[in-house]
Amino acid sequence: MAHHEISVATIQRLPLYLDYLKSVEKDIEFISATTIAFSLGLGEVQVRKDLASVSSSGKPKIGYNIHELISQLEDALGYHHVNNAIIVGAGKLGCALLGYEGFCRSGLEILAAFDSDQTKAGQYESGKPIYTVDALPDFCRDKEVRIGIITVPGEHAQKVCDLLVEAGILAIWNFAPVRLDIPKNIIVKNENMASSLAVLSTSLAKKLREA
Amino acid sequence: MAHHEISVATIQRLPLYLDYLKSVEKDIEFISATTIAFSLGLGEVQVRKDLASVSSSGKPKIGYNIHELISQLEDALGYHHVNNAIIVGAGKLGCALLGYEGFCRSGLEILAAFDSDQTKAGQYESGKPIYTVDALPDFCRDKEVRIGIITVPGEHAQKVCDLLVEAGILAIWNFAPVRLDIPKNIIVKNENMASSLAVLSTSLAKKLREA
DNA sequence: TAGATTGTTAATCGATTAACAATC
DNA sequence: TAGATTGTTAATCGATTAACAATC
Numbered sequence: 001m002a003h004h005e006i007s008v009a010t011i012q013r014l015p016l017y018l019d020y021l022k023s024v025e026k027d028i029e030f031i032s033a034t035t036i037a038f039s040l041g042l043g044e045v046q047v048r049k050d051l052a053s054v055s056s057s058g059k060p061k062i063g064y065n066i067h068e069l070i071s072q073l074e075d076a077l078g079y080h081h082v083n084n085a086i087i088v089g090a091g092k093l094g095c096a097l098l099g100y101e102g103f104c105r106s107g108l109e110i111l112a113a114f115d116s117d118q119t120k121a122g123q124y125e126s127g128k129p130i131y132t133v134d135a136l137p138d139f140c141r142d143k144e145v146r147i148g149i150i151t152v153p154g155e156h157a158q159k160v161c162d163l164l165v166e167a168g169i170l171a172i173w174n175f176a177p178v179r180l181d182i183p184k185n186i187i188v189k190n191e192n193m194a195s196s197l198a199v200l201s202t203s204l205a206k207k208l209r210e211a
Numbered sequence: 212m213a214h215h216e217i218s219v220a221t222i223q224r225l226p227l228y229l230d231y232l233k234s235v236e237k238d239i240e241f242i243s244a245t246t247i248a249f250s251l252g253l254g255e256v257q258v259r260k261d262l263a264s265v266s267s268s269g270k271p272k273i274g275y276n277i278h279e280l281i282s283q284l285e286d287a288l289g290y291h292h293v294n295n296a297i298i299v300g301a302g303k304l305g306c307a308l309l310g311y312e313g314f315c316r317s318g319l320e321i322l323a324a325f326d327s328d329q330t331k332a333g334q335y336e337s338g339k340p341i342y343t344v345d346a347l348p349d350f351c352r353d354k355e356v357r358i359g360i361i362t363v364p365g366e367h368a369q370k371v372c373d374l375l376v377e378a379g380i381l382a383i384w385n386f387a388p389v390r391l392d393i394p395k396n397i398i399v400k401n402e403n404m405a406s407s408l409a410v411l412s413t414s415l416a417k418k419l420r421e422a
Numbered sequence: 423t424a425g426a427t428t429g430t431t432a433a434t435c436g437a438t439t440a441a442c443a444a445t446c
Numbered sequence: 447t448a449g450a451t452t453g454t455t456a457a458t459c460g461a462t463t464a465a466c467a468a469t470c
Binding site for chain 1: 217219222223224225226227230251252287288289292294302303304306307310311313314317318319357358381382384388389390398400402403404405406407408409410411412413414415416418419
């Protein structure tokens with residue numbers, strides 16, 4: 001199977017399929033796109049098309065071998081390939097992410113957190129060490145850290161971003177409510193609470209208007 | 212200006228414009244879509260089209276009155292209209308959200324958190340009280356809570372969701388990594404870390420393949 | 423008047439959905 | 447063979463981008 005590009009929309013749904021399949025893998029050996037679609041509330045053609053982008057082992061009348069499909073999904077998502085990451089900003093959100101169980105199953109290995117607050121340095125959170133920001137550049141180079149997660153307040157995000165880029169990071173997952181100015185060969189994924197809330201509250205406002 | 216529907220893609224960008232405008236409102240009185248587009252790294256036609264969905268007060272050659280535009284954006288986003296909300300799950304993520312400054316500016320008023328852990332009950336986090344889940348239904352009805360934010364582990368999310376619906380909530384912001392089964396007159400916004408991470412790590416894998 | 427800027431109409435692009443052929 | 451299911455090809459839908467007319 002060639003490395004044809006998988007669309008972003010599809011990629012976002014792949015973890016959903018994976019979670020679902022894992023929740024039923026004990027019980028059955030084969031599963032159809034129809035069943036998956038129904039369970040997740042998606043269109044069955046969409047599911048089939050999504051699965052076709054990672055697998056070509058579906059069999060008419062039978063469906064997909066569930067273990068094989070799980071492995072193909074994990075492969076496509078890069079879960080078998082570990083990426084070292086660090087978090088900058090050991091506030092509440094940073095610590096919440098440090099303790100997030102799901103990440104290790106996804107190949108994301110968060111090695112440590114960094115914070116400008118000297119008093120936090122030396123402490124541990126969810127078993128992960130917290131260092132001062134000064135130690136960041138050397139740490140990143142030594143450990144071949146590829147992903148930087150930014151959970152500092154908006155006003156410090158750009159500075160931290162520059163520091164990460166300087167330290168040779170390849171991708172940034174940004175939780176600060178700021179658009180980062182960044183070389184375009186670096187990958188950025190913005191996690192934008194304000195955008196999500198905007199969608200939620202305009203839907204709600206519309207609903208209240210109609211009622 | 213009629214209540215023509217604003218597209219989801221546009222709505223997600225509106226908070227971006229709002230933040231940017233607020234950061235420059237002190238300095239100038241009028242601003243052009245061209246300037247905004249350049250500052251945010253967006254296409255200028257896109258900005259103009261987005262702004263057209265909330266404003267019709269742009270003037271050729273001059274641009275938009277910045278204060279008026281801010282107010283129109285806030286209006287469209289419902290920031291002037293307060294929505295009472297609660298958080299279920301006073302773990303790290305829940306507490307991080309409780310302390311998030313940005314929400315009050317967006318009309319989201321988080322009144323309290325609820326947790327099944329009895330020992331957390333009675334405590335305060337970021338000035339907000341934590342109660343036991345038993346108190347949830349009465350609280351929601353008394354305070355006319357419209358939005359429920361779910362930050363419990365995946366396995367408890369559906370139970371909490373049912374409880375919230377039962378208590379008369381209208382919209383759910385779900386941070387648990389689970390697809391919720393929910394009456395379709397209730398609004399749901401899923402905040403899906405796994406999807407975001409999937410996009411990030413597949414981009415990174417592609418980049419490493421090419422390099 | 424000339425030129426910058428708005429806002430609209432048409433063209434392109436991408437993703438979803440529908441129709442259908444292939445196959446176990 | 448018949449029918450369920452896959453996977454592909456075409457149609458639809460929505461969002462972005464490009465072209466252009468309107469206007470201060």
